[in-house]
Amino acid sequence: MNIYPWQLSTWNEIFLNKVKMPHAQIFYGYKTQEINKFVNELSKSLLCSNPDDQNFSCGKCQNCLWGKTNHPDLKIVDSDLENDNNSNLINISSARDTKKFLELTSHQKNGKKIVVIFDAERLTVGASNALLKTIEEPPDNCLIFFTVKDIADLLPTITSRCRLISLSKPSINEAKNFLVKTDNDDLIDYLELFNNSPIELINEKESISQIHNVLDELKKGEKIDLININKSWLDNGLVWIINLLQKWSYEVLLNKISQGHNYFPKEKNIIHQLALNADLGKLLSYQKTLNEIKMYAQKQVNKEINLNSVMIEYKKIFVE
Ligand SMILES: [Zn+2]
Incomplete structure (x- = not known):
């Protein structure tokens, strides 16, 4: 077939x-x-x-x-x-x-x-x-x-x-079955992050270790050390990192408002902690900033400056 x-x-x-x-x-x-x-x-x-x-x-x-x-x-x-x-x-x-x-x-x-x-x-x-x-x-x-x-x-x-x-698209069960049948069982936990598309996930599985590198920093919330922001985060392009930041911060927002989760079910405890410390107004304006950057991110822009500024803004979402 x-x-x-x-x-x-x-x-x-x-x-x-x-x-x-x-x-x-x-x-x-x-x-x-x-x-x-x-x-x-x-x-x-x-x-x-x-x-x-x-x-x-x-x-x-x-x-x-x-x-x-x-x-x-x-x-x-x-x-x-x-x-x-x-x-x-x-x-x-x-x-x-x-x-x-x-x-x-x-x-x-x-x-x-x-x-x-x-x-x-x-x-x-x-x-x-x-x-x-x-x-x-x-x-x-x-x-x-x-x-x-x-x-x-x-x-x-x-x-x-x-x-x-x-x-x-496949249903969640069809997607999971497909991953099992194609020997990609280890990817099942990432389906939500890849829009429940097993094909998208398999095609982009190389990026998963990089996702972990970024998330390890994002999880620190207000304690994030901006020195740790690595140029290699831009290896997959500015749009890639903005997409990831969007999903992560949206998850924090969703949790703040409704305690729901969407993309990172395995991280729900950390997300919940971040949501408790987050300022709702800043979270909302962060979504707006990310959307704006995404509109021009594919053009000739200074990627490092943009990455730095969104990370500074991210840190400010959380209040000590
Ligand atoms: Zn034939």
């Missing part, structure tokens, strides 16, 4: 009526990587001459062996690097190529032709408009798949002509 276990019910729904599958479909949801993997397997399966009883591709027939880069009936639409090598956008010339591709007869007799537009938020308005007619009246046996993180990033004229398929 080349999709994630929590995607299986959506997979089965799609195949309920394989013969009358809508020719234009948009797949959207939480993680681009997860959505793209799903659509890759879907295209492979629809081209395969001998899919199994769950509709997964066989991996052995000529269609499967061609793979996604060489299959004559599959087109992955990308930016037009030849004419526009500075941009990641998919412009009108790529959209026109798509139209031409679909008008050719398929390589296999009566076979399907499939177009996939990954990360379709890259479509320019011109390209989207050029695709409208193709989406509305496609040639026989043609399928067009779009993937996008946020459906609102596509023109309504596109979304209204397609079947929308949401690929959601």
